[in-house]
Amino acid sequence: MAESRPTASVLVTGSELLTGLVADANGPFVSRALGDLGFEVRRVLLVGDRPEDLRSGLEFVAGDDLVVTTGGLGPTADDLTAEIVAEFCDAPMEVDTALQGRIHAKVAGWVARTGWDGPALDDSIAKQARVPRGASVLEPVGTAPGLAVARAGGPLVVVLPGPPRELTGMWPAALASPPVAALLARTPRAEPILLRFAGLPESEIAATLRDIERELDTSRVEVTTCLRRSELEVDLHPLPGAEDTARELSGRIVDAHRRRLISDDGRSTDELLAGALLASGRTVATGESCTGGLLAGRLIDRAGSSAYVAGGVVAYSNEAKSALLGVDPALIAEHGAVSPEVARALADGARERFGADIGVGVTGVAGPGGGTEAKPVGYVCFCVTTADGQVLARDPQLPGGRADVRERSVDLAMHLLLRVTGVTGAGAHR
Amino acid sequence: MAESRPTASVLVTGSELLTGLVADANGPFVSRALGDLGFEVRRVLLVGDRPEDLRSGLEFVAGDDLVVTTGGLGPTADDLTAEIVAEFCDAPMEVDTALQGRIHAKVAGWVARTGWDGPALDDSIAKQARVPRGASVLEPVGTAPGLAVARAGGPLVVVLPGPPRELTGMWPAALASPPVAALLARTPRAEPILLRFAGLPESEIAATLRDIERELDTSRVEVTTCLRRSELEVDLHPLPGAEDTARELSGRIVDAHRRRLISDDGRSTDELLAGALLASGRTVATGESCTGGLLAGRLIDRAGSSAYVAGGVVAYSNEAKSALLGVDPALIAEHGAVSPEVARALADGARERFGADIGVGVTGVAGPGGGTEAKPVGYVCFCVTTADGQVLARDPQLPGGRADVRERSVDLAMHLLLRVTGVTGAGAHR
Numbered sequence: 099m100a101e102s103r104p105t106a107s108v109l110v111t112g113s114e115l116l117t118g119l120v121a122d123a124n125g126p127f128v129s130r131a132l133g134d135l136g137f138e139v140r141r142v143l144l145v146g147d148r149p150e151d152l153r154s155g156l157e158f159v160a161g162d163d164l165v166v167t168t169g170g171l172g173p174t175a176d177d178l179t180a181e182i183v184a185e186f187c188d189a190p191m192e193v194d195t196a197l198q199g200r201i202h203a204k205v206a207g208w209v210a211r212t213g214w215d216g217p218a219l220d221d222s223i224a225k226q227a228r229v230p231r232g233a234s235v236l237e238p239v240g241t242a243p244g245l246a247v248a249r250a251g252g253p254l255v256v257v258l259p260g261p262p263r264e265l266t267g268m269w270p271a272a273l274a275s276p277p278v279a280a281l282l283a284r285t286p287r288a289e290p291i292l293l294r295f296a297g298l299p300e301s302e303i304a305a306t307l308r309d310i311e312r313e314l315d316t317s318r319v320e321v322t323t324c325l326r327r328s329e330l331e332v333d334l335h336p337l338p339g340a341e342d343t344a345r346e347l348s349g350r351i352v353d354a355h356r357r358r359l360i361s362d363d364g365r366s367t368d369e370l371l372a373g374a375l376l377a378s379g380r381t382v383a384t385g386e387s388c389t390g391g392l393l394a395g396r397l398i399d400r401a402g403s404s405a406y407v408a409g410g411v412v413a414y415s416n417e418a419k420s421a422l423l424g425v426d427p428a429l430i431a432e433h434g435a436v437s438p439e440v441a442r443a444l445a446d447g448a449r450e451r452f453g454a455d456i457g458v459g460v461t462g463v464a465g466p467g468g469g470t471e472a473k474p475v476g477y478v479c480f481c482v483t484t485a486d487g488q489v490l491a492r493d494p495q496l497p498g499g500r501a502d503v504r505e506r507s508v509d510l511a512m513h514l515l516l517r518v519t520g521v522t523g524a525g526a527h528r
Numbered sequence: 529m530a531e532s533r534p535t536a537s538v539l540v541t542g543s544e545l546l547t548g549l550v551a552d553a554n555g556p557f558v559s560r561a562l563g564d565l566g567f568e569v570r571r572v573l574l575v576g577d578r579p580e581d582l583r584s585g586l587e588f589v590a591g592d593d594l595v596v597t598t599g600g601l602g603p604t605a606d607d608l609t610a611e612i613v614a615e616f617c618d619a620p621m622e623v624d625t626a627l628q629g630r631i632h633a634k635v636a637g638w639v640a641r642t643g644w645d646g647p648a649l650d651d652s653i654a655k656q657a658r659v660p661r662g663a664s665v666l667e668p669v670g671t672a673p674g675l676a677v678a679r680a681g682g683p684l685v686v687v688l689p690g691p692p693r694e695l696t697g698m699w700p701a702a703l704a705s706p707p708v709a710a711l712l713a714r715t716p717r718a719e720p721i722l723l724r725f726a727g728l729p730e731s732e733i734a735a736t737l738r739d740i741e742r743e744l745d746t747s748r749v750e751v752t753t754c755l756r757r758s759e760l761e762v763d764l765h766p767l768p769g770a771e772d773t774a775r776e777l778s779g780r781i782v783d784a785h786r787r788r789l790i791s792d793d794g795r796s797t798d799e800l801l802a803g804a805l806l807a808s809g810r811t812v813a814t815g816e817s818c819t820g821g822l823l824a825g826r827l828i829d830r831a832g833s834s835a836y837v838a839g840g841v842v843a844y845s846n847e848a849k850s851a852l853l854g855v856d857p858a859l860i861a862e863h864g865a866v867s868p869e870v871a872r873a874l875a876d877g878a879r880e881r882f883g884a885d886i887g888v889g890v891t892g893v894a895g896p897g898g899g900t901e902a903k904p905v906g907y908v909c910f911c912v913t914t915a916d917g918q919v920l921a922r923d924p925q926l927p928g929g930r931a932d933v934r935e936r937s938v939d940l941a942m943h944l945l946l947r948v949t950g951v952t953g954a955g956a957h958r
Contacts, residue, residue, distance in 0.1 A: 113750075116570070120756065125574065129547065131548070141546070142545070143574070146570065154588075300602075320543070323544070335547075384821075390833075391822065391824030393821070394821030394842040398820035398821070401895070407842075408848065410820075410841070411841050418838065418839040422852065422882075452852075467832070
């Protein structure tokens with residue numbers, strides 16, 4: 099079925115990426131953008147900077163309609179992508195003198211500031227102005243131009259710089275270049291649908307899909323599921339002409355799991371919560387123990403969050419819980435610092451101290467030490483309370499190590515906050 | 529030169545990775561681990577879940593000595609890695625009944641809790657217990673076993689699960705499995721050296737390396753640099769026999785930039801700070817505005833941090849700064865909420881409220897709104913004060929967007945805290 103979409107691959111170059119010290123951001127950016135444009139992205143390949151790595155990588159993806167390379171366009175001798183791509187496309191390299199002049203003009207300011215200049219700089223610019231004959235030149239964002247050049251009977255190759263800022267800056271020009279625009283014009287584009295669920299295991303979605311497939315031919319909708327931030331993302335990519343099927347499929351999945359739905363339009367918990375708080379004019383305060391500030395940090399991730407985040411206290415010790423959030427020491431003595439009672443006192447205390455409308459308290463055993471038989475590592479108590487008397491409490495046993503427990507705790511607290519605002523999956527849906 | 533090291537590639541499977549919705553963590557983990565073990569990592573390849581994607585991916589890397597695959601070991605029909613690897617290695621699939629029993633035992637608790645059970649579950653387990661004949665089975669961390677199986681005349685293939693927690697959990701067992709251990713025994717291992725610097729631009733290290741190369745043949749030491757958490761990591765990987773050269777090179781780099789050195793033994797700022805606080809028995813409290821809890825969250829990232837983190841307050845509003853940390857409203861009125869004076873008051877207030885030895889205050893303009901000509905987006909004031917009267921203050925203009933400014937602010941606060949503890953690069957060095 100997928101034959102009807104053009105295929106694409108991404109070739110990411112850079113020896114530093116193979117050390118694992120730095121994560122590649124270009125592969126995800128380009129593959130997502132290509133998928134949204136209607137391409138079937140077949141692979142992302144990370145290779146080193148050596149000519150043979152590039153050559154074998156290009157040959158590996160030579161069967162695709164489009165290949166996007168990133169990196170290896172710098173001024174130094176080990177930046178060889180343009181040359182190897184020229185060789186792959188059987189196009190000789192030529193100096194583009196107009197381009198050379200434009201790069202000179204671009205670096206003039208930098209030269210004036212730093213005093214760097216001379217033959218080494220001229221060589222660098224001359225190298226960056228050499229392009230394969232017949233290539234479309236993409237204007238430099240830094241000093242390296244991008245390229246779009248076709249191999250006869252093979253793929254169109256789009257050559258982009260490695261620094262993510264330069265790459266994303268050049269992306270619109272790449273799409274607008276004549277050979278890419280011509281390919282895009284032949285690429286049928288279908289809108290993807292993104293569903294988000296909370297607390298739904300992947301196996302449940304798999305079972306639902308199997309049920310639906312008995313009645314509905316879903317073979318022209320690519321479904322991928324992925325667990326992220328404790329939410330299950332279900333991504334429906336219709337092949338050309340299958341948009342109605344994708345909508346029908348989406349509706350049926352939502353009907354089967356409406357209670358777990360966060361959104362059917364791609365909006366995240368964070369986005370929905372921010373919107374709900376802004377709309378209602380309510381504010382939130384946090385009283386955190388095991389999550390130690392991460393929940394507050396997540397809440398204020400979004401620009402404009404000062405409108406609805408009143409503040410928070412990280413109260414690790416019992417003394418701090420009492421001194422800063424007014425938790426009764428007797429309550430801690432009776433129930434323990436990790437208890438639903440103390441979670442509620444943290445929520446109430448934070449709400450009152452900051453004069454907020456909603457308070458959230460989190461206390462738990464993040465590990466690796468500190469667990470007991472009754473309260474093992476991963477046992478976390480949550481409570482959300484509101485000025486008008488709502489109380490929402492949970493005390494699950496969360497799986498994983500210290501970092502997992504803390505991350506999942508923040509996710510769960512965000513979900514509880516969203517629930518208290520009254521925004522539900524059903525409400526967000528249609 | 530590199531011919532003397534065995535080569536390895538990583539084959540990461542998962543259609544969701546090609547959508548760009550989720551970043552791959554396994555490729556970086558495995559490639560770094562393999563590099564440290566002495567392998568020359570030639571490529572990291574991300575492919576979809578279809579049999580032909582896996583097949584062509586395996587053939588592409590068939591010339592390497594070791595191939596590590598991740599993902600595709602789940603219970604559903606599109607999890608095909610074990611089968612395709614068996615086919616690649618020409619080994620028939622067989623049910624390992626002992627393994628089947630162990631997986632049953634593993635899921636028994638989950639079944640009891642959830643009530644999920646029945647033929648679908650039995651099928652899943654039977655599928656996951658099918659392994660290629662002759663393969664070494666790596667005990668499941670979740671429910672999927674890993675595998676190590678060789679292709680005659682080709683690579684050793686190590687098959688690992690996709691969830692990062694399962695993969696990292698299984699890694700020690702993978703290295704200990706007989707075929708991998710045998711390959712490692714033939715792999716000359718040269719200890720890498722990791723240097724960390726604060727506030728050093730990459731171009732400076734490049735210039736230093738060029739200077740050193742005039743006097744020292746460094747061709748057998750692979751040097752990669754990478755900027756992470758506002759620190760420059762310089763990774764020196766000696767090829768076999770070049771350990772002395774790597775040590776010499778490391779010493780010269782350190783000598784050239786000793787003032788900027790954080791550590792020459794791979795230890796991070798966080799690790800050094802935790803060690804210094806534990807050793808001195810001192811505690812820290814935070815008063816955060818623009819970083820909104822992220823600094824507290826970073827401080828308590830480490831297990832055992834309750835010994836040295838007293839707590840923290842996230843005080844976004846002026847009222848909260850005054851009510852919870854005792855910041856004089858007149859001080860805010862006179863200097864503004866983002867000012868060195870208020871940063872100091874936040875530090876003092878946090879220290880006093882929590883009864884800590886060290887207080888740290890952070891207040892700044894994270895953006896995108898809120899900037900003025902005098903205090904633009906990215907202007908952040910830091911202050912660290914101690915009970916014995918030390919004061920360390922900074923108010924830099926940090927580059928980037930909201931997330932960048934906040935991340936860099938946390939990094940810088942960690943560096944200032946480290947400095948106040950008296951641990952310096954020179955001290956950490958030799």
